[in-house]
Amino acid sequence: MLKKIISVFLAFNKILLYHGVMRTFAETKTHEVTVDVVILTIHDNKLKVLLVKRVNEPFRGKWSIPGGFIRLSENIDDAALRVLKEKTSVQNIYLEQLYTFGDPLRYPNARVITCAYFALLRAEDIKLDVKNTEGVADVQWHEVDKLPPLAFDHKEIIEYSLKRTRERLELCPVAFQLLPKKFTLTELQKSYELILKKTLDKRNFRKKMLASNMLVETNEVTKSVSKRPAALYSFDNITLNSKRGHFFS
Amino acid sequence: MLKKIISVFLAFNKILLYHGVMRTFAETKTHEVTVDVVILTIHDNKLKVLLVKRVNEPFRGKWSIPGGFIRLSENIDDAALRVLKEKTSVQNIYLEQLYTFGDPLRYPNARVITCAYFALLRAEDIKLDVKNTEGVADVQWHEVDKLPPLAFDHKEIIEYSLKRTRERLELCPVAFQLLPKKFTLTELQKSYELILKKTLDKRNFRKKMLASNMLVETNEVTKSVSKRPAALYSFDNITLNSKRGHFFS
DNA sequence: GCAAAAGTGTTCAATGTACACCCATGC
DNA sequence: GCATGGGTGTACATTGAACACTTTTGC
Numbered sequence: 056m057l058k059k060i061i062s063v064f065l066a067f068n069k070i071l072l073y074h075g076v077m078r079t080f081a082e083t084k085t086h087e088v089t090v091d092v093v094i095l096t097i098h099d100n101k102l103k104v105l106l107v108k109r110v111n112e113p114f115r116g117k118w119s120i121p122g123g124f125i126r127l128s129e130n131i132d133d134a135a136l137r138v139l140k141e142k143t144s145v146q147n148i149y150l151e152q153l154y155t156f157g158d159p160l161r162y163p164n165a166r167v168i169t170c171a172y173f174a175l176l177r178a179e180d181i182k183l184d185v186k187n188t189e190g191v192a193d194v195q196w197h198e199v200d201k202l203p204p205l206a207f208d209h210k211e212i213i214e215y216s217l218k219r220t221r222e223r224l225e226l227c228p229v230a231f232q233l234l235p236k237k238f239t240l241t242e243l244q245k246s247y248e249l250i251l252k253k254t255l256d257k258r259n260f261r262k263k264m265l266a267s268n269m270l271v272e273t274n275e276v277t278k279s280v281s282k283r284p285a286a287l288y289s290f291d292n293i294t295l296n297s298k299r300g301h302f303f304s
Numbered sequence: 305m306l307k308k309i310i311s312v313f314l315a316f317n318k319i320l321l322y323h324g325v326m327r328t329f330a331e332t333k334t335h336e337v338t339v340d341v342v343i344l345t346i347h348d349n350k351l352k353v354l355l356v357k358r359v360n361e362p363f364r365g366k367w368s369i370p371g372g373f374i375r376l377s378e379n380i381d382d383a384a385l386r387v388l389k390e391k392t393s394v395q396n397i398y399l400e401q402l403y404t405f406g407d408p409l410r411y412p413n414a415r416v417i418t419c420a421y422f423a424l425l426r427a428e429d430i431k432l433d434v435k436n437t438e439g440v441a442d443v444q445w446h447e448v449d450k451l452p453p454l455a456f457d458h459k460e461i462i463e464y465s466l467k468r469t470r471e472r473l474e475l476c477p478v479a480f481q482l483l484p485k486k487f488t489l490t491e492l493q494k495s496y497e498l499i500l501k502k503t504l505d506k507r508n509f510r511k512k513m514l515a516s517n518m519l520v521e522t523n524e525v526t527k528s529v530s531k532r533p534a535a536l537y538s539f540d541n542i543t544l545n546s547k548r549g550h551f552f553s
Numbered sequence: 554g555c556a557a558a559a560g561t562g563t564t565c566a567a568t569g570t571a572c573a574c575c576c577a578t579g580c
Numbered sequence: 581g582c583a584t585g586g587g588t589g590t591a592c593a594t595t596g597a598a599c600a601c602t603t604t605t606g607c
Binding site: 088128154155157158 | 336380401408
């Protein structure tokens with residue numbers, strides 16, 4: 056019985072929010088709160104973001120970044136992780152709170168505040184999974200330089216995540232999070248160049264990376280076609296974690 | 305009539321939240337959302353934070369940073385500015401979103417997510433005003449190194465704001481925001497040292513500051529007692545804004 | 554004249570930047 | 581043997597860090 060009352064009550068609440076009735080009572084203190092996660096990876100030498108196609112209104116049929124409501128008993132980081140896991144099967148991800156967007160007009164006919172996160176993933180760790188998620192018609196990678204029209208303020212959120220990623224990269228090699236476990240120095244440099252949107256000097260880049268003590272030679276080389284094989288590196292978890300601790304804790 | 309229904313409804317909502325009933329319905333999507341603002345200044349050669357004493361439960365009688373609910377039609381920056389203005393009469397402030405804290409246990413018997421901001425103010429711009437605010441018994445500056453026991457997770461929020469302020473200071477001279485309009489180089493250096501919690505070399509500091517082109521000589525000097533007068537500087541708004549634009553936009 | 558804070562330069566180390574050629578492989 | 585991307589070192593400029601004495605004023 057109580058359950059019934061509450062559910063009627065919640066439905067009413069929702070209707071009110073949806074039609075903006077509550078806005079006339081400025082002291083009302085109830086909002087909806089979501090998390091949205093900008094998921095970035097590098098694939099085919101392109102920086103890409105994961106987008107989902109919306110099935111429901113508002114913005115039905117438009118692409119958006121994955122998101123969801125924060126559950127009442129769930130902390131925000133866990134909500135972000137849940138959204139991330141619904142769309143990808145991940146491990147060892149870099150996930151950071153980005154910014155909270157709450158313009159009253161960002162969501163039509165309701166007040167929805169969203170706490171945005173961004174995640175950096177290895178392409179190899181990802182298996183896209185449409186079935187796992189409701190309200191989604193499609194899940195796809197999109198190049199960040201060729202975004203389709205996006206729902207809500209998601210374009211702004213993605214742009215902000217790119218800016219933040221750039222800032223992070225200048226402090227600490229988060230680009231490792233985007234690459235396969237074993238990579239060549241050229242691949243690493245490419246990922247820096249994609250994120251920073253500028254070209255880097257090959258010799259200086261290699262000098263700096265090797266001097267940083269974060270790389271481990273694997274003694275393996277690429278078996279490529281029609282060119283000289285490149286040495287494969289992985290990164291030194293111990294050194295890297297100590298640096299992450301320094302920069303992020 | 306409608307108003308009446310809504311208000312009963314809201315009261316019910318509040319009771320539910322307060323007693324944690326909603327937590328048993330994990331898919332419920334209603335939370336309370338507040339802003340809390342860490343307000344910092346330098347006074348008497350100390351870095352201080354503005355705290356208010358709570359009149360109501362929870363944490364009645366404890367100190368906390370000023371905050372308030374976000375109104376439904378109000379964007380989050382405006383809510384933070386409103387909270388700031390309720391406590392101080394400010395102009396020309398530095399106000400930045402800090403982080404959103406939403407641990408389900410941070411607030412007793414309710415789910416309250418808070419979007420934290422921090423503000424840097426000139427002590428001369430501030431007149432504390434207790435009357436202006438409800439639910440507050442007292443408003444006072446507290447040295448950040450000698451904080452009383454705080455309500456909620458406000459200690460964590462203050463610590464995070466200090467960390468962020470330090471990061472900002474290393475990029476751009478936000479310390480200007482904390483000083484009077486005219487200041488001596490020694491005062492400026494002191495403010496850096498208070499924030500960064502380390503001593504700086506006088507000659508290197510002055511060299512760097514003067515080379516940055518952000519300072520303007522005022523041709524005035526301090527009229528102090530029993531010591532050599534010091535040159536007063538103000539900062540060059542044009543140069544500073546171009547740098548702020550560079551770092552913060 | 555002396556106490557107290559203001560003001561002032563040089564040296565060295567580390568880091569970043571610019572720049573061009575040879576190497577190993579597959580075809 | 582040639583096309584393709586892999587790999588390498590040096591010189592210069594900029595920046596940050598260490599360090600001690602003289603100057604101006606009020607009393």
